[in-house]
Every structure is written in structure tokens, then in C-alpha cells.
Amino acid sequence: MSGIRVLVVDDQELLRRGLRMILQTVGGITVVGEAENGEHALALIPELAPDVVLADARMPVLDGLGLVIRCAAAHPGLPVLVLTTFDDAPLVRELLDAGAGGFLLKDISTESLVDALEQVRAGGLVLDPRVARAALAPAAPPAPRLDLTAGELAVARLVSRGLANAEIAEELHLAYGTVKNTVSAVLRKLGQPDRTALALHLARELD
Template sequence: MTTPRPTVRVVLVDDHALVRHGLAQLLDGADDIEVVGQAADGEAAMAVLAETRPDVVVMDLQMPGVDGVTATRRVVADHPGTQVLVLTSYSDAERIVAALDAGAVGYLLKDADPDDVIEGVRAVSRGESPIHPRAARSLLTARRSSPTPLELTPRETEVLSLVRAGMANKQIARRLGISERTVKSHLTSTFARIGVQDRTQAAVWAERHGVGDRPIS
């Protein structure tokens, strides 16, 4: 007898009612996902989150009033137990980096296969970081053609240095005085920027590029 998966509680944030309705039908069709709230913009989303306390927010980026990047930053600050999965039409590097820097832990595009959206919600609830292949390619292209805007931040450099040193997320969080969720967010952004898929590749990249050659004080 298999143990049923815990239900993932989801809030949808998108300014198009038709999109929200379609997503709600799609996600509610999964036996382990429940849509517990919807909002048409970032400001309304904060009120819905305060009432529902979801596990995952599926966040659009381009919305009137409070946009998705600003809303993501507020979700991360005010609801540390909630993960943000961006679902948008935009695949340009600037928006992707802005969303990941704000604290989103996943980035999917609206032309993704429906099953990929469902699995993306499950993945972020497990602490994973799904990124649409076209979005990842966009980041890689931008990094090659214009590396300066996509340089690692000081905090990302610190986290990557500790990954190179073999530390787990919990150890990194304790060392830097931040939450494990923040560590995961930094790693998601860093992996996308440097074009790697996992911690081993990131550690190799860090060694090749001299990240972590000097110990963090």
C-alpha cells in the first residue's frame, strides 16, 4: 500500500481571469494539489496569502499595480514558508534574473506542457528549482554575450564558495546566518547564471574560476 503524497496548497496570481481559471482546473485535477486562493495582482495576493498560508504561489510577472517581482520579494519576506514558482510568458534574461534575485525558486513559461506545470508545483514544494529550458538558454546566451550584468553577487559568491567546500544547505545557512530557503534561492540564481545543473557541477565551476580560493571570514 502506497502512502499518499501530502497535499500542496497553491495560490494563483495572474491578472488574466481566464489564465487563473485554466490553471485552477489543471492543478485541482491533480490528486495532491489544491488551489486555495487566487489574486489578480501582487497587492491582492498578499491579502490572499495572509488568509490561506499556501505552500506554493504560482506567480505571473507582468501585472498592473504591484508586479510579480515586487510581489515575490514581499512573499519571501513575509511568508518564509511559502515557495514562489514564476509562470510567465517572458523568457528574457533580465526578467529571469530579477525574479530569481527576488526569491523565486522556479521559473516556467506559459507554453510549458501542462504536466510540466503540475510537476513544477510539486518540485518547488519539495525544495527543488525547476527552470524552463528556454529560460535557461536565455540566461546562458546573455551570460556569454554580456557577462557583466550577470556577475555573481557577493552573497552568491559566498554561497558558491561554501558549496565548493562541500557544505550542505543547512551548514551554509548556519555559517552565513540566513535561512535554508534563502540559500536555495541563491543557488537557483547562481546555477542559472553560471550554466550548471547541480552542486557537483557548481563546485567544479567554482574551482575552475577561483571562487572560494580565499576562505570566508
């Protein structure tokens, strides 16, 4: 397999530099750039053309989940491997539902990280075994199979929390018109007469 081009995304400069130094000691891995948040990463992707985006889950401006959602829309086929210190099963499920290439804890070994990069670059899904059980176990009733895209589901979750379109636009870093159109599409798909009915329906379905 040819070399892997990696874009490292983390709001902490020390961690970005550390990951760069570690990965560049491995043959076949090239760190093509660093970004301090998801928004910065999205701006760099067209120029740097990475094979894999290695991103922190928790960042200001645009976090790992937002990056996964927007990257899937703007750069389909580009895997985002999420690296974090948070053992957060609900977040893992959201990331996987949004199309993340995988989820790893930050104390992973260099060898395992490189293996994960190779797997997601090849189209595989990587999930740290320490969080896989909690993330995938049917401890609660499975989420309903709503016929929504990842972007529509992200907007729907915020509608269910009672956020207005302007607040959703700010939260997801989307244009107001995009949010408005997405809410209208969700109303049609779920057969709800208005926003209030939609919010109540989603609050039940996504609980």
C-alpha cells in the same frame, strides 16, 4: 507527499480560472484561492496558507518580481513559481536573484507544471530549459557580488536609475520611511558618501 495547496495569481480572470480548472483535475493539488495581482496575493496568503504561489510575471499594482521580493521578506520559505509568456532572460535573472522558486513559460504541459509545483514545494529550483540557457549563460560579465539583501538590491537598482525615494516607494509599494532607511543602509554597506555617488557607483556596478 501530502497534497499541495496553490494560490494562483494573474491579472487575467480567464487565465486564473483556466489554471484552477486544469490543476483541480490533478489528484493531490488544491487551488485554495485566486488573486489578481501581487498585492492581492500578499493579503490572501495569511488566510489561505498556500504551499506554493503560482504567479504571472507581468501584472499591474505589484508584478511577479515585486511579489517574490515581498513574499521572501514576509513569508520566508513560501516558494513563488513564476509563470509567463515572456522569454526575458534579464527578468529571469532578477527573479532568481530575488529568490523565486522557478520560472516557466505559460505553454508548459500540465504534467510539467504539476512536477514543477512538487519540486518547488520540496525546496527545489525549477527553470524552463527553453530560457535556462539564455538566463544563465555568461554572455555578459557576471553581476557584481554586492553585499546587499534582495530588498536592498531592488531599491539599489532604482537608485541607479535616478529615481527619488518617493518614486521608489511607489514603484515597490513600500513605505517612504522604509525606502529612506534602505537607501541609508546601502550607502553604509557600499561606502558611498552621498546619494549621487551611490547612484553613479550602482550605475557602473549594475550595468
